[in-house]
Amino acid sequence: MSSTTYKAPAAVAEQVDMRTWIAVAAGMLGAFMAVLDIQITNSSLKDILGTLSATQEEGSWISTAYLCAEIVVIPLAALLVRVFTMRGYMIGTTAAFLVFSTLCGWAWNLESMIVFRMLQGFTGGALIPMAMTLVMVKLPPSKRAAGMAVFGLTATLAPTMGPTLGGYLSELYGWPSIFYINWVPGLLLILGVWWGLDKEKIELKLLAQADWIGIAFMAVGLGCLTIFLEEGNSKDWFDSSFIITFAALALVGIVGWVSTSMVRAEPFVNLRLYGERNFLVATALSACVGMGLYGASFLLPLYLGQIAGYTPMQIGLVIMWAGLPQLLVMPIAAALSSKVDNRILCSFGLALFGISCLMNSYMDFTTGYDQLIWSQVVRALGVPFIMLTLSNFAMQGIAPRDMASASSLFNMTRNLGGSVGIAMLATTLTNREHFHSARLGESISIYATATQQRIEQLTQAFVASGVDAVTAGNQALAVLDRIVRRESYVMAYNDGFVIMGYVLLGCIAVLWFANKVKSPSGAGAGAH
Numbered sequence: 001m002s003s004t005t006y007k008a009p010a011a012v013a014e015q016v017d018m019r020t021w022i023a024v025a026a027g028m029l030g031a032f033m034a035v036l037d038i039q040i041t042n043s044s045l046k047d048i049l050g051t052l053s054a055t056q057e058e059g060s061w062i063s064t065a066y067l068c069a070e071i072v073v074i075p076l077a078a079l080l081v082r083v084f085t086m087r088g089y090m091i092g093t094t095a096a097f098l099v100f101s102t103l104c105g106w107a108w109n110l111e112s113m114i115v116f117r118m119l120q121g122f123t124g125g126a127l128i129p130m131a132m133t134l135v136m137v138k139l140p141p142s143k144r145a146a147g148m149a150v151f152g153l154t155a156t157l158a159p160t161m162g163p164t165l166g167g168y169l170s171e172l173y174g175w176p177s178i179f180y181i182n183w184v185p186g187l188l189l190i191l192g193v194w195w196g197l198d199k200e201k202i203e204l205k206l207l208a209q210a211d212w213i214g215i216a217f218m219a220v221g222l223g224c225l226t227i228f229l230e231e232g233n234s235k236d237w238f239d240s241s242f243i244i245t246f247a248a249l250a251l252v253g254i255v256g257w258v259s260t261s262m263v264r265a266e267p268f269v270n271l272r273l274y275g276e277r278n279f280l281v282a283t284a285l286s287a288c289v290g291m292g293l294y295g296a297s298f299l300l301p302l303y304l305g306q307i308a309g310y311t312p313m314q315i316g317l318v319i320m321w322a323g324l325p326q327l328l329v330m331p332i333a334a335a336l337s338s339k340v341d342n343r344i345l346c347s348f349g350l351a352l353f354g355i356s357c358l359m360n361s362y363m364d365f366t367t368g369y370d371q372l373i374w375s376q377v378v379r380a381l382g383v384p385f386i387m388l389t390l391s392n393f394a395m396q397g398i399a400p401r402d403m404a405s406a407s408s409l410f411n412m413t414r415n416l417g418g419s420v421g422i423a424m425l426a427t428t429l430t431n432r433e434h435f436h437s438a439r440l441g442e443s444i445s446i447y448a449t450a451t452q453q454r455i456e457q458l459t460q461a462f463v464a465s466g467v468d469a470v471t472a473g474n475q476a477l478a479v480l481d482r483i484v485r486r487e488s489y490v491m492a493y494n495d496g497f498v499i500m501g502y503v504l505l506g507c508i509a510v511l512w513f514a515n516k517v518k519s520p521s522g523a524g525a526g527a528h
Contacts, residue, residue: 019197028151031132038162067230076215080093082206083206086134088200097127132391151391156326219253278514349389365487
């Protein structure tokens with residue numbers, strides 16, 4: 001970015017006043033709120049679809065619309081902040097986010113809900129990278145570890161707490177309350193930014209100079225890629241002309257975006273940052289960790305609802321154990337990050353996260369709250385070490401003028417990783433359920449003595465309850481079929497956790513391609 005489009009921030013003093021801390025805290029609240037809203041509808045989807053008279057497949061667009069708009073606006077954050085200033089854009093986009101959140105609660109049919117969710121994602125998405133940018137621009141090096149620790153919590157707690165909070169609010173106050181609750185953090189954010197950041201001059205002329213061709217390519221590429229990933233499994237991937245079309249558009253858009261960014265002197269976001277070794281490693285691992293974070297938040301609630309028969313509130317009680325311990329661990333991770341090679345800390349976190357997924361790969365149909373707590377706690381102990389250190393790797397050595405771009409690309413990649421992970425796991429779940437169902441079906445022969453005895457027991461039980469012999473026999477076979485389907489689904493869920501576990505453990509080897517980094521611990525300190 002040239003100096004004509006970027007005004008360097010003033011030198012940051014070592015002493016941070018209360019106004020700055022309030023502004024940074026407000027930014028964190030915005031990032032938490034935006035990430036939370038990705039997952040918050042999952043627990044309440046059944047109630048929402050019932051009210052809007054929509055099917056499960058149609059309802060998937062409620063999340064897809066939000067994700068699609070969010071992933072498009074994140075790379076635009078750097079440009080929009082230069083145009084409208086950090087203070088002006090954060091206040092404006094948050095106010096719009098609250099309006100669209102309220103409209104989501106008032107949605108009268110599926111189409112209106114999808115439109116309002118898309119607008120909600122477009123206004124809320126930029127809050128995620130702006131929180132990270134605030135830490136880098138407003139805090140001195142010695143205070144950034146604390147700031148990054150809190151930012152790491154927004155990225156990891158929000159996907160975990162989304163289903164929990166959504167389940168509680170829906171059960172107590174009805175599903176529209178999951179959208180109205182945004183007014184509490186939203187108003188606090190607006191007040192915090194209004195008081196904590198100085199007013200600056202808006203530079204509307206930068207919009208005329210912007211790389212609108214690159215922006216158009218980016219919007220098409222990332223938007224279509226998100227739709228391709230989110231809808232692919234339900235439409236049988238490349239057997240669907242709809243999916244093939246969006247895959248082609250995604251490829252054209254992304255290639256066009258990269259091409260225009262490489263030849264333009266002033267791209268709206270600096271893709272050349274991917275040429276920095278530490279940034280490339282950090283973003284690649286951020287994508288894998290996004291897969292793990294969103295994947296775990298996808299698989300476990302699905303298992304608890306389908307197999308264990310848990311209510312949204314009961315699911316929330318299990319999931320929260322992956323979040324709450326992070327509040328205790330993050331200060332420890334922040335303190336250690338300035339003393340210990342961050343590659344060691346991140347390896348430790350990845351190992352714990354991977355092990356927790358492998359712990360979940362031994363579930364059976366009786367697995368519930370008591371058996372799942374420890375795997376959730378192990379995950380919560382590891383994740384803070386990953387998110388804090390990856391942020392340090394990503395931002396190490398980044399020039400001040402590129403901090404907004406680096407923050408946008410880092411967070412965009414993590415969200416894309418989440419979309420890829422969920423798409424991969426949804427497909428794995430479908431394919432492995434079919435595989436296990438076929439294998440179990442082969443082993444359950446109608447001529448086998450054990451099978452005949454089981455059918456006889458079930459038939460006699462139904463006859464004893466007053467059912468005639470023919471109907472009782474049919475019901476016994478139906479029960480046996482349901483047992484096979486249930487067990488095949490349990491094994492498919494276990495397979496999903498095995499995949500996530502091995503991917504996360506494999507990330508440890510990739511991590512060591514990065515250079516050694518520690519968080520700055522004093523005035524003038526830098527990366528080591």
